[in-house]
Amino acid sequence: MKTLKVDSVQLEFDGRKILQSVYLNCTQGEVIGLLGRNGCGKSSLLKIIFGTLEANYRYVSIDDQFIHKGYHNNRIAYLPQHNYLPAGIEIEKLAKQIVDPQSWAEFTALPLFQRNAGKKIHELSGGELRQLETMLIIHSRADFILLDEPFTHISPIQAEEFKPVIRACAKRKGIIVTDHQYYNILEVSDKVILLADGVTKHINDNSELITYGYLSGK
Ligand SMILES: Nc1ncnc2c1ncn2[C@@H]1O[C@H](COP(=O)(O)OP(=O)(O)OP(=O)(O)O)[C@@H](O)[C@H]1O
Secondary structure, three states, rough: EEEEEEEEEEEEOOEEEEEEEEEEEEEEEEEEEEEEOOOOOOHHHHHHHOOOOOOOEEEEOOOOEOOOOOOHHOEEEOOOOOOOOOOOEEEHHHHHHHHHHHHHHHHOOHHHHHHHOEEEEHHHHHHHHHHHHHHHHOOOOOEEEEEEOOOOOHHHHHHHHHHHHHHHHHHOOEEEEEOOOHHHHHHHEEEEEEEEEOEEEEEOOOOHHHHHHOOOOO
């Protein structure tokens, strides 16, 4: 089992400190839930791990080997917060490019794929597109998966169907997931990390989410 380590991340925008002491570990087989208020730096952190945002300082490694760009060699895959798939392409064609051949049977068995295989991306609803984007990333070749707001735009019933897929995927991959639907994050995650004031706080008891001012407690 490989371990992704993220240590000592520092990020500033225009002299404003966003991240200053960020530390987390994710081993294949684990789902790490990342929570935090709007603008605290969750998306920035995922981009830094993936390699598309330069930090002022960061140490990212897999099995203690320093990783400069997580996206090289399919080591890390990333679901961005906003839609990323090209509109005019047929879903089955796109899936063949992204999905790991070993996960093809599992992916094509998904009702979401079976209903839409012959359609083009722009023919999907916002929620269907979000689910497809997430499923493609989850079934990609990468050992580690970063998901930025996969539950946003997903109806409650579909979120329920979706959580077991994330859990099943975590049997062979490490997953870091963030979303404002914190109850889904609490349910799907093995460990929860709160990002507040630029620092990661490892949450052992959900009441700490109130103590640290993430939940109101009312
Ligand atoms: N390219 C940029 N230039 C300047 N400031 C930026 C840039 N990108 C993000 N920021 C700022 O950095 C902070 C962190 O942004 P980020 O998108 O990482 O937060 P977030 O926790 O993902 O927020 P949300 O939950 O609202 O999506 C915010 O205050 C944002 O305004």
